[in-house]
Amino acid sequence: MSTATIPLLDAVTQFISRPKKMLIDGKWVEAQSGKTFPTYDPATGEVITQIAEGDKSDIDLAVAAARRAFESGPWPRLTPSERGKLVWKLADLIEQHLEEFAELESLDNGKPVAVARVADVPLAVDLFRYMAGWATKIEGNTIPISVPYTPGANYLAYTVREPIGVVGQIIPWNFPLLMAAWKLGPALATGCTVVLKPAEQTPLSALRLGELICEAGFPDGVVNIVPGYGETAGAALAAHPQVDKVAFTGSTEVGKLIVNAASGNLKKVSLELGGKSPSIVLPDADLETSIPGVANAIFFNHGQCCCAGSRLYVEKPLFDKVVSGVADYAKAIKVGPGLDLSTQMGPLVSEEQHQRVLGYIQEGFAEGAKAAVGGHRIGDKGYFVEPTVLVDTTSTMKVVQEEIFGPVVCAEPFTDLDEVVRKANDNIYGLAAAVWTKDLSKAHRIASALRAGTVWINCHNIFDAALPFGGYKQSGWGREMGHEALELYTEVKAVCANL
């Protein structure tokens, strides 16, 4: 394992050495309690820096600031065009600091800096630009109505879409900046105000983003950023009576807690949750693209993607060939610190995830699964795990049913299409799926039969700001990105005038 890491940019070292406060009402402040918590470098397990630790009292202040900013002040008086320009400006600022964000993501999350440069940061920039364009296009309808009990009356009826209000946003650690963008983009385009809680494992890029939000000129209180733990800051935000909507990305388990917490004031809820996405390889698939394709589907971002292709179904005649191809691919992956430019796969994000993923692999072995490749920790420092392919799995095993959120794929053969569709759908999740075949008619028939929010054909992990993303079943409520996301941040008002 190589350890030749790049020197950090001066801007990154300077940022890390500044005190990490929280952004409330346009000001950087310490936690009310004065407490801080550490954020760790997953490649070494060492503390990077301390972060102000928000809890209920800080959330109260942040929500009050967001409420004021929503109801009075300059934000609600801005024209849609002015709002869009601010969002676009934020995108420009992120782009100007692309390298800095790539290094921060790599340092805090462990992902390869080379990946963050071409994926995480540019996708975040693009999301903000896409949403900036929508700010001027949030339209209603005029509706011809025919009220039967007022014969002869003439009405003008129309709808307007209004911002939903103060939004609490709780995000995970797997794509820290991008998840902040997915959440903030539609909220700001529609004129909402926000309290954002980044994941405790990866708060750095959201705090740097907060600095750029101030620099872009968003009015005070429009975006408040409160780092802290889920059980304290997150739970307070989800339950807050002055919050109109909570948007959450994370585990299905916590998603259910959010729903319960939100019930106090029946705030609107959108959820982007877990997955156990199937990759399906048909016998006519082009193996030169399918083998790296299904391997990347699971190993990209170290399997820490809610849409990771963590179940691999291959039609029987091709099974051995595909599995050995994926195993060879896995063996060749360069695992190392994210800040080493040759690294293709970094460490898992935390000690907890490291234990969890290794625990799942052990449970798989205990239930009879075998490793075609991988299955172990790498080294004794940092949270590295071998890219792993499990075979001899059956559909009732925990490793096949539950989300591992690590670089572990379970491969199973199948004999006909009905069987593979049944197996693919036999899961509580329904986030994504992929089909690999040259037979487009079969591909579209399978796409139609799969209960999943995204179906990729001959590709995987293709994201675009214009393409809605979200889950069927226990993978969530609502969609991120695309114009579908805007619906979750607006209320529809019907206005009816008797002329």
Ligand code: ADP
């Ligand atoms: P993961 O399992 O991927 O770490 P989690 O669902 O635990 O994901 O966390 C995602 C986000 O939810 C994080 O920001 C975390 O702090 C937050 N969170 C965790 N528990 C709660 C909770 N009880 N209420 C609100 N937010 C929570």
